[in-house]
Amino acid sequence: MTTIEPMPVIAAERPRKSFADRLRSGLPKLVLAPSFAVILIFVYGFILWTITLSFTTSRILPVYKWGGFDAYFRLWSQPNWYVAMQNLAIFGVLYIALCTAIGLFIAILMDQRIRAEGVLRPIFLYPMALSFVVTGTAWKWFLNPGLGLEHTMRNLGWESFTFDWLVNPKMAIYTVVIAGVWQASGFIMAMFLAGLRGIDGEIIKAAQIDGASTVSIYRRIIIPLLRPVFLSAFIVLAHMAIKSYDLVIALTGGGPGNATELPSTFMYSYTFNRNQMNVGSASAVMMLMGITAIIVPYLYSELREKKQ
Amino acid sequence: MSAAPETISAGSARFTRFFIYGALIILAIVYLLPLYVMLSTSLKSLDEIRGGDMLALPTDPSIAAWMKAWGEACIGVSCVGIKGYFWNSIKMVVPAVVISTLLGALNGYVLTKWRFPGHKLVFGMMLFACFIPFQAVLIPMARLLGLMGLSNSTTGLVMVHVVYGLGFTTLFFRNYYEAFPDELVKAAMIDGAGFFKIFWRILLPSSGPIIVVTVIYQFTNIWNDFLFGVSFSSGEASPMTVALNNLVSSSTGVKEYNVDMAAAVFAALPTLFVYVVAGRYFVRGLMAGAVKG
Numbered sequence: 001m002t003t004i005e006p007m008p009v010i011a012a013e014r015p016r017k018s019f020a021d022r023l024r025s026g027l028p029k030l031v032l033a034p035s036f037a038v039i040l041i042f043v044y045g046f047i048l049w050t051i052t053l054s055f056t057t058s059r060i061l062p063v064y065k066w067g068g069f070d071a072y073f074r075l076w077s078q079p080n081w082y083v084a085m086q087n088l089a090i091f092g093v094l095y096i097a098l099c100t101a102i103g104l105f106i107a108i109l110m111d112q113r114i115r116a117e118g119v120l121r122p123i124f125l126y127p128m129a130l131s132f133v134v135t136g137t138a139w140k141w142f143l144n145p146g147l148g149l150e151h152t153m154r155n156l157g158w159e160s161f162t163f164d165w166l167v168n169p170k171m172a173i174y175t176v177v178i179a180g181v182w183q184a185s186g187f188i189m190a191m192f193l194a195g196l197r198g199i200d201g202e203i204i205k206a207a208q209i210d211g212a213s214t215v216s217i218y219r220r221i222i223i224p225l226l227r228p229v230f231l232s233a234f235i236v237l238a239h240m241a242i243k244s245y246d247l248v249i250a251l252t253g254g255g256p257g258n259a260t261e262l263p264s265t266f267m268y269s270y271t272f273n274r275n276q277m278n279v280g281s282a283s284a285v286m287m288l289m290g291i292t293a294i295i296v297p298y299l300y301s302e303l304r305e306k307k308q
Numbered sequence: 309m310s311a312a313p314e315t316i317s318a319g320s321a322r323f324t325r326f327f328i329y330g331a332l333i334i335l336a337i338v339y340l341l342p343l344y345v346m347l348s349t350s351l352k353s354l355d356e357i358r359g360g361d362m363l364a365l366p367t368d369p370s371i372a373a374w375m376k377a378w379g380e381a382c383i384g385v386s387c388v389g390i391k392g393y394f395w396n397s398i399k400m401v402v403p404a405v406v407i408s409t410l411l412g413a414l415n416g417y418v419l420t421k422w423r424f425p426g427h428k429l430v431f432g433m434m435l436f437a438c439f440i441p442f443q444a445v446l447i448p449m450a451r452l453l454g455l456m457g458l459s460n461s462t463t464g465l466v467m468v469h470v471v472y473g474l475g476f477t478t479l480f481f482r483n484y485y486e487a488f489p490d491e492l493v494k495a496a497m498i499d500g501a502g503f504f505k506i507f508w509r510i511l512l513p514s515s516g517p518i519i520v521v522t523v524i525y526q527f528t529n530i531w532n533d534f535l536f537g538v539s540f541s542s543g544e545a546s547p548m549t550v551a552l553n554n555l556v557s558s559s560t561g562v563k564e565y566n567v568d569m570a571a572a573v574f575a576a577l578p579t580l581f582v583y584v585v586a587g588r589y590f591v592r593g594l595m596a597g598a599v600k601g
Contacts, residue, residue, distance in 0.1 A: 027503045028418045029424060039471075043475075044433070046445040050445065112328050114328070123340055124336070126583055127342075129583035132532065133552050133575065137556050138342045138572060139342060142341070147362065149362070187594055190594075190595070249534070268539075284443040287443050288444040290441075295436065
């Protein structure tokens with residue numbers, strides 16, 4: 001990797017650089033500096049600020065009185081927080097598993113020299129262009145027990161058909177999974193499809209000559225070769241699952257009751273509606289720790305690989 | 309070679325093709341269904357919605373609900389429709405996209421062609437900023453915007469979106485310029501071209517594709533944002549997504565599903581339009597944001 005050092009020659013000739021020279025050689029850093037400063041303050045500084053708030057007794061407004069680990073104790077003794085964590089576990093696992101499975105399935109189907117690929121691809125992918133609020137609104141209507149799917153099925157003659165997940169506290173979180181999978185699985189399909197297209201055709205030809213069946217070629221050769229895509233898909237989906245906020249708000253509003261509470265909705269309501277800013281901050285710190293645990297090892301390995 | 313196995317394999321091949329196309333068509337219908345229901349509901353009258361079938365085509369399609377959503381629907385206490393919020397979003401998106409893309413291009417240029425000790429750490433720190441849960445910066449940002457007198461303003465939202473978009477725009481341009489030959493930059497330097505001249509004359513003219521990718525990515529993300537909008541603005545100053553949510557979740561009066569759906573269509577139109585016009589770049593942006601390089 002070649003790097004360009006800005007004009008080292010002049011510096012050797014003259015004992016002191018003129019102001020103009022120094023400006024010229026410092027210019028690149030000067031251009032980058034504002035952006036970096038902004039990131040330092042608004043990302044890292046603000047994270048420290050939030051961490052600080054989580055150790056104070058802040059309620060409706062920030063106060064800087066030391067409260068120790070009180071907010072964390074309170075957070076972990078909230079039944080609501082356990083509901084949120086449990087829902088995140090259900091949502092996260094199903095969302096990641098279903099998006100990956102469906103995405104891979106469609107990608108494999110699409111990779112069979114399909115005639116209408118150009119028509120089908122955008123159909124699977126367009127939900128990703130929509131706002132979560134639009135997705136939530138559309139699915140809220142689609143799953144509406146009174147007028148939506150249930151009503152339609154009964155009209156079609158299936159009188160006993162019941163689909164009340166949206167208003168059923170035990171099942172509401174699964175509607176979030178359905179809408180989330182609908183939105184993101186097409187994107188995961190595109191990732192897998194790109195991965196499939198990148199596989200060397202020679203390997204597959206060799207396996208075919210050896211008499212391997214299509215199923216075993218996929219199971220033994222192609223899917224293992226897609227490991228990096230599985231990893232990327234996992235990272236993307238896990239990260240989206242933890243951050244998920246808009247979708248729940250638009251689809252269920254966190255309800256019925258607190259049945260679809262997630263850490264993100266918990267953080268928002270405790271901070272801005274329930275006036276427990278320190279507990280809200282503590283939950284934000286928890287979310288940050290969750291994402292850091294997933295992202296940092298990934299970024300670290302990615303940046304290292306590039307070096308070699 | 310005997311004929312029997314060949315007929316079997318031909319038959320099973322035909323069955324496989326049948327299965328593949330059948331599965332793809334069913335899946336495509338499932339993926340299209342919510343959009344279809346959204347559109348057809350927005351074209352129906354309330355009576356037809358209450359009495360009829362969600363999947364049925366509108367018997368007497370009318371854009372009355374669209375007109376109402378745009379100009380008359382009540383959001384909170386004011387009944388002037390979503391048009392104001394739509395413009396709020398436009399006024400927020402355009403400057404935020406332009407500024408963050410420009411800064412991202414400059415950052416990417418410095419981080420690849422004018423490397424300095426520690427450039428990797430700087431890039432790593434900017435990259436991590438893409439992935440943080442915004443909940444971790446929400447309270448300080450609300451405080452700062454309040455102190456600066458920018459809370460509940462479009463300017464404030466532009467600033468927020470520029471700040472938290474910088475990581476991604478820098479990532480896009482860095483990865484793109486990484487592949488740009490250093491020799492061209494070196495040759496220009498020997499010819500006496502300066503920092504900005506090299507950027508302007510050599511890198512920028514060949515940056516078309518990555519500019520499109522970045523602009524689309526930023527446009528979609530900022531237009532679709534809800535968390536910042538709902539946290540830092542309220543009432544008349546809200547962006548489109550927040551207004552849509554307020555409209556749909558309001559429980560006063562008769563629930564007008566057709567108006568809700570029409571408003572949702574308005575909120576979806578700009579990003580869908582971009583997707584239809586430049587889908588290839590849209591996907592590339594998503595991929596670049598997901599899988600590095």
